[in-house]
Amino acid sequence: MRGRAVAAALLAGVLGSACTVPGPGEHGGAQPHPGAQAEASQLERVEKDAQRAGPAGSRAAYVDQVEKIQKARAAAIGSWGLQKVPLPAPQPPATKPFLNTRKGFEVEGGAALPPVFTTVPVKEKIVFLTVDDGTEKDPDFIRMMSELKIPYSAFLSDYVISDNYGYFRRMQDEGVALHNHTINHRYMPGLSYEDQKKEICGQQDNLQRLYGKRPPLFRPPYGNYNGDTLRAAQECGVKAVPLWAAEAFPDHMEWREWDRDLHPGDIILTHFRGTGDWKGSMPDMVRQVMKTVTDKGYAVARLEDYV
Structure with a gap:
């Protein structure tokens, strides 16, 4: 009652x-x-x-x-500057969905390696927002996401966050999970196994030292990887490798799928960027992506509740 x-x-x-x-x-x-x-x-x-x-x-x-x-x-x-209230996400599941590598994204011997996926297998109309690298450190972005209660996950590269670790500590204090995007954002398949391991494990060490936790999630730069990438990631304690189904910019969305649409469980990528790289700011990007998500009847959920 x-x-x-x-x-x-x-x-x-x-x-x-x-x-x-x-x-x-x-x-x-x-x-x-x-x-x-x-x-x-x-x-x-x-x-x-x-x-x-x-x-x-x-x-x-x-x-x-x-x-x-x-x-x-x-x-x-x-x-x-939002015209609609973001929709509420459903209660997270008691048991997280089982994750498989997306068809066509497999590597040899990959069955025992961390799964690589662009969409979380759910039926509810939810999507997940993820932000990569850490170049732009806009305080309005943290404040906006906090006031609007929009969940998101950050995938960080040390070479761009090292000038202001405190910015991401404030983000963590707001409940945002901080994950691994390598130390130097290099093209992983072009590196040896040992060099890939240094990039991934080194960033695991950095994030644990700075923020108190070794992240379970890893995203390879540019979304490029090979078998060595996944084996190195597993050695470094990574459990899963989320890529993305759509990408958000301040003035448009880009899509991986042929129908150019959202689907239940889709992961949305964006970046820590500002007016020097984009036609707008990070708050402009949030307005764009939330208009798209809400207009299509979706809610943004917390990735770590499902993965």
């Missing part, structure tokens, strides 16, 4: 002031937000997922958490 009561209150709140924006030329009255119907549907799914997930206490706690997140998002979208 508690879970249903909270969900009802949540739905009422979302369909009220939290999901409305002034109409053109209006100063007082509000119109239903363009994303209200999609968000209500997603919230109903959240409640059903919570009911299936476990005891009533944990269900109620999860729905309460969703309510707080959605209220915070609704309060923050205006200041960050």
